[in-house]
Amino acid sequence: MNPKSVIKGRGAQLNVPNRFFELSHEMRDDFLEYCQKEGEQADKNKTRYLEVFPKTIVNKVTSPDIGMSYSMNAYQGCEHGCVYCYARNTHEYWGYSAGLDFERRILVKKEAPKLLEAFIQKKHWKAHPIVMSGNTDCYQPAEQIYKITRQCLEVFLKHKHPVGIITKNSQILRDLDLIKELAKNNLIAVNLSVTSLSEKTRRVLEPRTTTIKKRLETVKTLTNNGVPVNVMIAPIIPSINSHEILPLAKAASEHGANAIAHTLVRLNGAIGGIFTDWIKKTLPDSADKVLHQIENCHGGTLNDSRFGTRMRGEGKIAEQITNLMLLAKRKYFKEKRMPKLNCDLHEQHKTRQLKFF
Template identity: 75%
Template sequence: MCSKSVIKGRGAQQNVHNRFFELSHEVRDDFLEFCKREGEVADKNKTLYLPVFPKTIVNKVKSPDVGMLYSMNPYQGCEHGCIYCYARNSHEFWGYSAGLDFERRILVKKDAPKLLETLLKKKSWEAYPIVLSGNTDCYQPAEKQFQITRQCLKVFLKYKHPVSIITKNALILRDLDILSELAKEQLISVNVSITSLSEETRRILEPRTATSKKRLNVVERLSAHGIPVNVMLAPIIPSINSHEILNLAKTVSEAGALSIAHTIVRLNGAIGEIFTDWIKKTLPDRAAKVLHQIESCHGGNLNDSRYGKRMRGEGQIAKQINAMMSLARLKYFKEKSMPKLNTTLHEQYKDGQMRLF
């Protein structure tokens, strides 16, 4: 019997059961053996882009501890394949698995710019920063083809509406022209996620993302164009990247970042199973240690859903990580801060051009 090999270029190594489905799908070893014997490929490992047509694009965020009130996601699912991603669970609502499906079944919302413009033109809408990528990365590989994020940024600029972006992809530099125009009126902020300075760590945690070096270049380029950048050192995973906190903070500060933020990893929903399977295959020598240390941050579990506790954790290891982050801010960001986005202009541009009367 042949064994299941590691799927290269992907984070998840399996499709876990969708909790909303009664039946489950299993790839059996005898099927893999048959494919090998017949010279067939059991899994082509291809990414599919599937169009979807939601009625709205901006979501109100009800969680009180995520730092945003409104978010929008041009894509559902994310080809970046970050093994720890909390957004994996949301793919189950669309009828897919939080595992490989999340990385290989990308739902594309081509009507997003039109839906956004309809919202911003409403008389009842009051300007408040909308976060692009509250769930999945708006600059993931699909964006190179579909350019939905770029079109949405043009809408934000047209209506002088504040927007914030979260990304770990260097493709954002393609849109420097629009971002620079937004920055002139304090309508843009960018959050760049940098989890590690080690390319080996980055490669196994986030297989299809931009390299750490390219992300540091993003911080430098955006900062040089007057675009305020916060760096997300997230998530911090004990015994994987927890030792890098001070070096990361120093490096991103020197690159021009105005602030840093962090979370401690929590493996909610199906992610616990996906991460456990991944680490046993990828880092078998330290799998048990890492899993136990994550559990120590969440009361003996891989996840904690309590608001206010879930992001910061508790226990000795969490206390050490949070203290190290406080020291990093004091040491490298004492004289820096992110500016507040401008919400005063939009009302004058409700119809896309300035009202004179």
């Protein structure tokens, strides 16, 4: 493999065609050769932040095998660049590619805090946990600039509304003051993704994410401050991190996590092609083995969208992974569990008006 052929700091290595577009953009070899001779950059590999103006921010989740009923996303696209990310396909609805565009064209929803507050103040809304980052990470690099996630947490705290967070970024500790206040009334739970104990694996799978050491330190800091944390070993990819299940569970438990959970990798939609291109460029010696084992878990295909089996898979390899997770939970989390969030406080804090009846 020629290292120069790999786009540094990115997961996807190409822009796949958008399934909704009749035409597609192609980077031709003769153009690349011309750029090389002229000393020009064919692709500047820069991230752009683009403001968008949605009318709503809270989404009702209808998928039967996802453990949340409502979610919200302050950003669309994610600069973390996780090559396996299921959310890549959603970028096509915005007119972009699920490949490099997903990592380099980040859509920013500055009005998210106002939209959130208007939603949870609706007369007929009954409090139910709303999960931040059901699609893309609310603590990705853009948050350092826009601070939308922090503003949303202030809304949740103001109205005593339960919230869940999914992230793989230690930047969450920036908002520890708000998170601790929410935790005092059992109004928050954090799901923190840790996919490997190997920095080498992390760097190729998730090139712009927080180091594993910092993630585990984040788990410890949160739990030491009374914040419940569920460590997500997700996704598990056969022959890449599947051998790390027990060590990961042990590390999560030792750092104070309340629970662990997992999903099996699923390469739905455009992600199958993106992942295949990536692994053949970055891990060429093991590419065929990994791809065939993923297919073995999903009925002979990389693209599995069947409710009930897409998250856990089927077949011998998937069964082994499930059994290892059960063993890990019995061994390291036997007496631990995630608390149920408090949905009773919000009604009296929905508005500042006094209620007489």
